Amino acid sequence: MPIESLFPRLEPLLPRVQKPIQYVGGELNSTVKDWDVAGPDGTVRWALMYPDAYEVGLPNQGVMILYEVLNERPDVLAERTYSVWPDLEALMREYDVPQFTVDGHRPVGAFDVLGVSLPTELGYTNLLTALDLAGIPILAAERGDEHPIVLAGGHAAFNPEPVADFIDAAVLGDGEQAVLEISDLVGDWKQAGRPGGRAQLLLRLARAGGVYVPRFYDVDYLPDGRIRRVAPNRSGVPFRVDKRTVSGLDDWPYPKTPLVPLAETVHERMSVEIFRGCTRGCRFCQAGMITRPVRERSITGIGEMVAAGLVASGYQEVGLLSLSSADHSEIAEIATGLADRYAGTNTSLSLPSTRVDAFNVTLANEFSRNGRRSGLTFAPEGGSERIRQVINKMVTKEDLIRTVTTAYGAGWRQVKLYFMCGLPTETDADVLEIAELAMEVIRIGRQVAGTKDIRCTVSIGGFIPKPHTPFQWAPQLDHEATDARLRLLREAINSDRSLGRAIGFRYHDGRPGIVEGLLSRGDRRVGAVIRRAWEDGGRFDGWSEYFSFDRWMTAAEVALAGAGVDVDWYTTRERGEHEVLPWDHLDAGLDRRWLWADWQESLTGREVDDCRWWGCYDCGVCPSQGTQIQIGPTGRTLLPLPGLRPVLAPPAASASAPVG
Amino acid sequence: MAKRTPDGPPPEPVVARIRLRYARRGRLRFTSHRDFARAFERALRRAGVPMALSAGFSPHPRISYVGAAPTGMASEAEYVEIALTERLDAETVRAAVDASLPPGLDVVDAVVARGGSLPDRIDASVWQIRLPGLEVDAVAAAVVTLLAAESVPVQRLTKEGRRTVDARAAIVSATARVDDLPDQPCAILDVVVRHVTPAVRPDDILTALRTVADLVPPVPPLATRLAQGLLAEDGQISDPLAPDRERLPAAEGDAPDAAPLTGSAVASDR
Incomplete structure (x- = not known):
């Protein structure tokens, strides 16, 4: 079923918010593909999220690299979504506009995978806002086959336990190859008619290696509150999940065509x-x-x-x-x-x-x-x-x-x-x-x-x-x-x-x-603390004007009561x-x-x-x-580049006034 | 320690200036002036336009912007002048810069400057304000009330605080016409506004209509600047690029198919 752009519903809200340009997309080198570019079941659709404001998220290299790597694949479509500021969040809730991508303004809830970069822990409440606005249940356990797989990556994903209740899976380490392999797995599963539903797809991801699916691991605690053990609760799931490492950076020259925003961002x-x-x-x-x-x-x-x-x-x-x-x-x-x-x-x-x-x-x-x-x-x-x-x-x-x-x-x-x-x-x-x-x-x-x-x-x-x-x-x-x-x-x-x-x-x-x-x-x-802080209004915790220490301490007191x-x-x-x-x-x-x-x-x-x-x-x-250090020197040098930039010249036919 | 000064030769001299008219359409009407300026400079670099640079440690391309429509309002008639170190055909520059800007920021006209000052050729704007959900009769009645008023002070929140402008004084003419949509009525308000300081913007005019006649659009209106230029006695607005075209009517380098400014196409690619 074709997915319609949310832009006509978003547009009337934009004159009422700060810096509306951050929500309209249209960046140089951005891509909008047909929703069914490789057929309804042959297309694997990723929404890539950076859970902070557009001005911080757009220049992020990780998202930019994965966006381009994924979109180079003819059977894959990738779009981006960022945290909306509280002024727009309030309007979206009032007018029932869901979390959207900035490329095609498509609803995030309609994608197959929601890939979330977790560069810092203070973005966790923003992740919950986005899930909620997208109509995706906050708790992974309550999601159905119709919801995207919520997949975390980035440095904070090396300890995703505090957000284990909210994500379906996490990838540790370099994402370039991982997202392509995951696309293959998701694509195969869709083409085969989605056998076993969501649970089966997650099991395939966990068993194929390199994808951590928290629900397949049980955590037991000691009486003093420390962890007794963490162990898989089904067969074929690894005891320890490895990180991904890309070798040969010269083979991965991304971003090749960097996204250039109209809005001002933190790195110009x-x-x-x-x-x-x-x-x-x-x-x-x-x-x-x-x-x-x-x-x-x-x-x-x-x-x-x-x-x-x-x-x-x-x-x-x-x-x-x-x-x-x-x-x-x-x-x-x-x-x-x-x-x-x-x-x-x-x-x-x-x-x-x-x-x-x-x-x-x-x-x-x-x-x-x-x-x-x-x-x-x-x-x-x-x-x-x-x-x-x-x-x-x-x-x-x-x-x-x-x-x-x-x-x-x-x-x-x-x-x-x-x-x-x-x-x-x-x-x-x-x-x-x-x-x-x-x-x-x-x-x-x-x-x-x-x-x-x-x-x-x-x-x-x-x-x-x-x-x-x-x-x-x-x-x-x-x-x-x-x-x-x-x-x-x-x-x-x-x-x-x-x-x-x-x-x-x-x-x-x-x-x-x-x-x-x-x-x-x-x-x-700690997941319960995050949820409580978010329910109490926690947003943009990395921004001092939004951060509230008291909100977090109250949330921790309530959510950890009885846990020792x-x-x-x-x-x-x-x-x-x-x-x-x-x-x-x-x-x-x-x-x-x-x-x-x-x-x-x-x-x-x-x-x-x-x-x-x-x-x-x-x-x-x-x-x-199985990796090794890859360093130079190569002994090569950078030669001067003729025709470094395109130089605009008058067309020969209409050579105008003499030069000089 | 002596002060450092930039090594190397001084910047190349300006040998030509080109005046461009550009449009800001559709969703890119939310581009602010600063956003446009950054995008425009990058487009000039991508296009390889031989820009003249200012002197000093951080040389800037020499670009003069003439006004700018407020953020969120579309425009078919924004103007900018660039200084070049080489003589180039205006259409070549127009096409190259247009191709280097994102769709929605479109360079629609260009001339080689023949002297004179571009800002001096602009003192009024033609605005078209689409008012979906409003009946044309209601709008027309409100306009009559507004035009009958001596003055209509309206307040606007700016970065410097609340400012009051007289919306009535700046209005040269205002007429309402009908452009109903299949599912709802839609009035269109055509307004000619004199450029005054502080500027009277389409939202000020809407505030004025609310003040005098309680006219409240149910959905945000869409304002588009159709033209800028000098206001003639007959109420027409002149093309500010025309003097550059007229002085050398057969000069090469001018866009041969430059559309007349009045009645130009209106952004509707929403």
């Missing part, structure tokens, strides 16, 4: 992922642990993606993305090659993630050869040398001073430093050293820049222990202690008026971190070596014994070197996943 540039994975071994970093091993895109592959993407998008800026872009084995050649190629074209390049060393400044200089030099960002993460050893962020104070000296000397005016507060074993003294560092940075900076007109911004985030990291057992610092420690730091910075004036201090509030901590390391019992556990139990409690963690049956490839040993070594400040250059230290990923 195109991005090229120059490598995936990171083995620096920062112990707090979940991304670095769950995306191993490092797989580089080659210098020539990067050059081709930049060239094609610029032509397809018209963007003026290219971001070279990865978890630590300066670590690409040929980053210097890439920087020089691209800067040469695009000299004089008014195209700028950026390296969004930066590490603390002088070489990085050289790279930044290259990227801003003929552009404005405003700010550089470095992330020492820990205030004292001791705490940096605990977290395995191998940066000395001398490194930092040398780096900022180079930066201010090269004409940069502002340096931004990222730190975390609440790290394991941290004391007030560790955090107060941040003030000393910042003051030293200003002193040196004024000297080398020869002007007082320089700034250093100190930006602080509260540390949240994450699953699949060596700190997954660590206690989270409560928000009162975090806030108190940072008050001391603020006072220390302001104690010297001359230096303090040049230092910006950015820190908000420790309370959202506690909710994120609850959702990060929560188990299935509470918010502190999930957040500030240290876990023991043999406690079953909610995500132990989900395999990121990391050897649990290695994680524990690394956690223990962190407490004594023992550092681990990067396996790319110093040899394997048996984290377990490569042998368990």
Whole structure:
């Protein structure tokens, strides 16, 4: 049955909401396929959701990649949907307009699969809003054959237990190949007349490997509230679900044609992922642990993606993305090659993630050869040398001073430093050293820049222990202690008026971190908290103007009553070596014994070197996943590109006024 | 440390300017002016238009926008002028930029500028306001009341707070006609509005009709700007690109099939 566009029903509501452009679609390089492009049962239809506002969701690389990969398949149709703001949500409820895709304005409930990217835990309430608006029952157990399979992916899907009641399945790791295999399975099942209904399809997905279906696993608890065990409740379902790993990034040059929105978004540039994975071994970093091993895109592959993407998008800026872009084995050649190629074209390049060393400044200089030099960002993460050893962020104070000296000397005016507060074993003294560092940075900076007109911004985030990291057992610092420690730091910075004036201090509030901590390391019992917070009005929890700590604490009190556990139990409690963690049956490839040993070594400040250059230290990923490190150098270079951009010329027939 | 200055040669000089008329149609009428400006700059790059750039560390293409219809209102007559470093045929530029913009943002006319100021050639707009669900007689009666009034101050919420404008004073003419739909009546209001500061927009006129005659559309009306130009004594609006065409009537590079502005096609691709 053809599905009609909801746009005629949505359109009268749009003049009544903020920024209506975000709901109309029509982005450059977007795709609207016929609903029955490969026949009613031959077409596999995906709605891809990013559960946050359009301005945040549209630039998301994960969604953009899967959208293009899926739409390249002739028998697959993929459209996108984002969270609607509360003003439109209210109108949609009043006028009975369901959650829609922005491409074809089709009802999300009519698709076969609703693929949801879960980049951060604070989007969980938005997921519930979307399900509810789509007319899909919130609880997976109450869905029928007519509802889409709700499939989660993204980093938070490595512990999907808090949303286990709401999703049908989760994919761990890289999605490119997984979505194609899942499309095959769904397509076969539809063509065969949907044998066994929804339950059978989920069983096929679980048995084929790589798809975690929470309902096929039972969780038992000990009397003290800890998990006794998690075990499959039917045959053929794996005890541990593996993550997916894509090898050979050059074979996956997506997005080839980046989506270019009309609305303003958080990243007004195109991005090229120059490598995936990171083995620096920062112990707090979940991304670095769950995306191993490092797989580089080659210098020539990067050059081709930049060239094609610029032509397809018209963007003026290219971001070279990865978890630590300066670590690409040929980053210097890439920087020089691209800067040469695009000299004089008014195209700028950026390296969004930066590490603390002088070489990085050289790279930044290259990227801003003929552009404005405003700010550089470095992330020492820990205030004292001791705490940096605990977290395995191998940066000395001398490194930092040398780096900022180079930066201010090269004409940069502002340096931004990222730190975390609440790290394991941290004391007030560790955090107060941040003030000393910042003051030293200003002193040196004024000297080398020869002007007082320089700034250093100190930006602080509260540390949240994450699953699949060596700190997954660590206690989270409560928000009162975090806030108190940072008050001391603020006072220390302001104690010297001359230096303090040049230092910006950015820190908000420790309370959202506690909710994120609850959702990060929560188990299935936390699902009731999410549902309650959502029913009480929780929306857009990642936005300070919508977040309510009290709403979450009340929800937790009500929903966890009688469970023998509470918010502190999930957040500030240290876990023991043999406690079953909610995500132990989900395999990121990391050897649990290695994680524990690394956690223990962190407490004594023992550092681990990067396996790319110093040899394997048996984290377990490569042998368990059958993967290997893929890095250069390739020795190739970027040659100048003739005809870099299409150049508009007068047609020969009507050559007008003489040139010159 | 010395101040850094951009290396390399100064920007290339401007050798030609092209004036474009574009339409904002259908769902893309929700594009704000800033949204359009970003999309337009990207389209120029995609099309490879040899844009003249401003000097400095972050050079910008030299583009002059002339007004802009309010977000949510469609338009058949928006104007923009671009500065080029090469002489190019206006139709070539028009076609290339149009092809590089998303459908719904359509470049419909272009001329090579022959001097003069484009903003000086615009002081009024022709608006067509579709009012589904309203009988033409009711609208016509309300219009008579509105035009009979000396002044009709209306308030609008802007970023700077509440502002009051006299909606009546800006109206040159207003007439209602019928365009009923199969399932419901639909009136069309044709209004010529003088450009004043602060501007009087179609929603102000609707507010005025509600104020004087209690006319309330049951569904959001759809306003489309059909033309902009100089208001002549006879109430007609002139084509602001005409002087560029007229001075060199046979000049190459001008769109040969430029439609006259009055009576041009109306967006209906909803």
